[in-house]
Amino acid sequence: xxxxxxxxPVLAGVFTSTRTRDAQRWISExxxxxxxxxxxxxxxxxxDDPYSSLASQVLGxxxxxxxxxxxxxxxxxxxxxxxxxxxxxxxxxxxxxxxIAPGYRLAFPRRDAAPDERLLQQASCxxxxxxxxxRFVDVAAGVGRALWDADQAGLDEIARxxxxxxxxxxxxxxxxxxxxxxxxxxYLGAMFHxxxxxxxxxxxxxxxxxxxxxxxxxxxxxxxxxIVRRPDFTDQPVAGSDKRLVLEFYPSLRSPYTYIVMERVYxxxxxxxxxxxxxxxxxxxxxGLPIPRAKRFYITLDTKREADDAGVAFGRVSDPVGRxxxxxxxxxxxxxxxxxxxxxxxxxxxxxxxxxxDAGEDEGLRRVVERVGLSWTQARGHxxxxxxxxxxxxNRRSLFAMGLWGVPSFRLxxxxxxxxxxxxxxxRLWLVEQNIRRRLGG
Numbered sequence: 001x002x003x004x005x006x007x008x009p010v011l012a013g014v015f016t017s018t019r020t021r022d023a024q025r026w027i028s029e030x031x032x033x034x035x036x037x038x039x040x041x042x043x044x045x046x047x048d049d050p051y052s053s054l055a056s057q058v059l060g061x062x063x064x065x066x067x068x069x070x071x072x073x074x075x076x077x078x079x080x081x082x083x084x085x086x087x088x089x090x091x092x093x094x095x096x097x098x099x100i101a102p103g104y105r106l107a108f109p110r111r112d113a114a115p116d117e118r119l120l121q122q123a124s125c126x127x128x129x130x131x132x133x134x135r136f137v138d139v140a141a142g143v144g145r146a147l148w149d150a151d152q153a154g155l156d157e158i159a160r161x162x163x164x165x166x167x168x169x170x171x172x173x174x175x176x177x178x179x180x181x182x183x184x185x186x187y188l189g190a191m192f193h194x195x196x197x198x199x200x201x202x203x204x205x206x207x208x209x210x211x212x213x214x215x216x217x218x219x220x221x222x223x224x225x226x227i228v229r230r231p232d233f234t235d236q237p238v239a240g241s242d243k244r245l246v247l248e249f250y251p252s253l254r255s256p257y258t259y260i261v262m263e264r265v266y267x268x269x270x271x272x273x274x275x276x277x278x279x280x281x282x283x284x285x286x287x288g289l290p291i292p293r294a295k296r297f298y299i300t301l302d303t304k305r306e307a308d309d310a311g312v313a314f315g316r317v318s319d320p321v322g323r324x325x326x327x328x329x330x331x332x333x334x335x336x337x338x339x340x341x342x343x344x345x346x347x348x349x350x351x352x353x354x355x356x357x358d359a360g361e362d363e364g365l366r367r368v369v370e371r372v373g374l375s376w377t378q379a380r381g382h383x384x385x386x387x388x389x390x391x392x393x394x395n396r397r398s399l400f401a402m403g404l405w406g407v408p409s410f411r412l413x414x415x416x417x418x419x420x421x422x423x424x425x426x427x428r429l430w431l432v433e434q435n436i437r438r439r440l441g442g
Contacts, residue, residue: 008317009356010316012357016315026276041193042072042184042194043072046076047127048147050094051093051190051200051201054097058133058228060138062209062227065218066222067217072136073177074131075174075177075178077189078176078188081292098111102214109149121158121170142158146158182199184198186208202227205226241440241441243440244296246277247275247410248398248411249265249277251280251345252282252284252407253348255394256314258350261408262346268429276342279399284406316355317353317356318359324352324358324359328368331379332344351367402422403422404422410429412436421435
């Protein structure tokens with residue numbers, strides 16, 4: 001093992017540690033106080049982004065609850081290197097926003113098409129004018145609603161009381177927003193930025209709220225509970241049912257988001273009459289999909305916050321891309337024969353993302369194998385066999401056929417009365433469970 005690979009988990013542990021985060025937050029807060037600045041939350045809004053439409057609906061409540069100054073910026077779509085499957089992303093985002101909106105007590109229409117270009121231009125000019133007039137928080141949700149409902153009259157009504165910027169000014173505002181977003185280290189819309197950290201849309205709003213509360217920014221008498229809650233069915237009884245559903249789980253051994261949801265997926269399949277089928281994939285990089293540096297940094301820090309909430313150890317990362325992943329998958333058919341497929345995948349992921357174990361080395365992979373009750377001596381006879389690639393390629397084709405490409409992804413099957421339910425993301429497991437309960441009559 002090279003010195004760099006030995007040091008990498010240590011450095012990753014420092015980068016993701018709570019102590020490092022708290023120190024950075026303390027420095028940020030001291031700078032704010034010394035400069036006499038308010039709690040300023042920058043918000044980056046992509047007009048044709050469904051997640052931005054959802055985020056705009058909470059801005060008023062966020063401003064009402066917290067002693068903050070919201071600084072809005074218009075931005076365009078993510079650059080190509082950060083969204084390698086742009087068309088799939090846009091289609092999925094429309095479906096996903098409509099799927100999650102009711103659970104978050106927000107609104108987003110079900111529609112297949114992107115917004116009309118003419119209405120999009122009008123909405124963009126309206127929001128650029130609203131920013132200049134200090135009225136963005138007041139009108140953004142209404143503009144988004146009218147845009148996605150194809151409501152020309154609704155946009156015209158907002159325009160009667162809100163200044164509208166001309167297209168040249170609007171384009172300049174977009175370019176400025178893109179530049180600032182890039183300088184601060186991000187690429188998506190619906191992003192909140194506060195004190196050096198990024199928070200994605202309504203899905204990560206509670207992380208921002210907790211930070212603001214820790215700084216005493218919650219207004220007197222304001223409710224301290226999350227503005228947006230992920231539905232939780234833990235304490236709700238499971239309805240009896242003769243139905244048997246199938247849940248396909250698409251994990252990757254290089255995905256930190258996959259790792260932090262694995263145990264919860266396994267537990268979910270035990271709580272309900274659900275057959276879990278594991279359909280692993282090669283990492284995106286090994287499938288030719290690049291991940292820019294800024295995206296890697298954000299994913300790592302975001303995973304740490306989500307892992308802490310889930311009670312999952314994370315941070316000492318030994319990147320398993322390449323040989324470690326290939327060696328693990330060469331053992332997967334053998335582990336499956338011994339009924340240890342799920343345990344083996346979790347053991348490998350924990351080694352890579354929580355323990356800093358390099359499974360590219362025999363000693364590291366031996367630990368992964370033996371702690372799930374398998375024999376390393378037997379494993380060596382199966383190591384580096386090539387029969388697994390066809391299976392993973394079939395899983396990739398299946399994933400793409402669903403319109404998805406990232407991990408972790410899910411497909412729920414088993415009810416002939418309605419189509420399969422498909423979604424993507426560790427933060428969508430509640431949505432999977434909601435669909436399971438509904439199909440079982442719970």
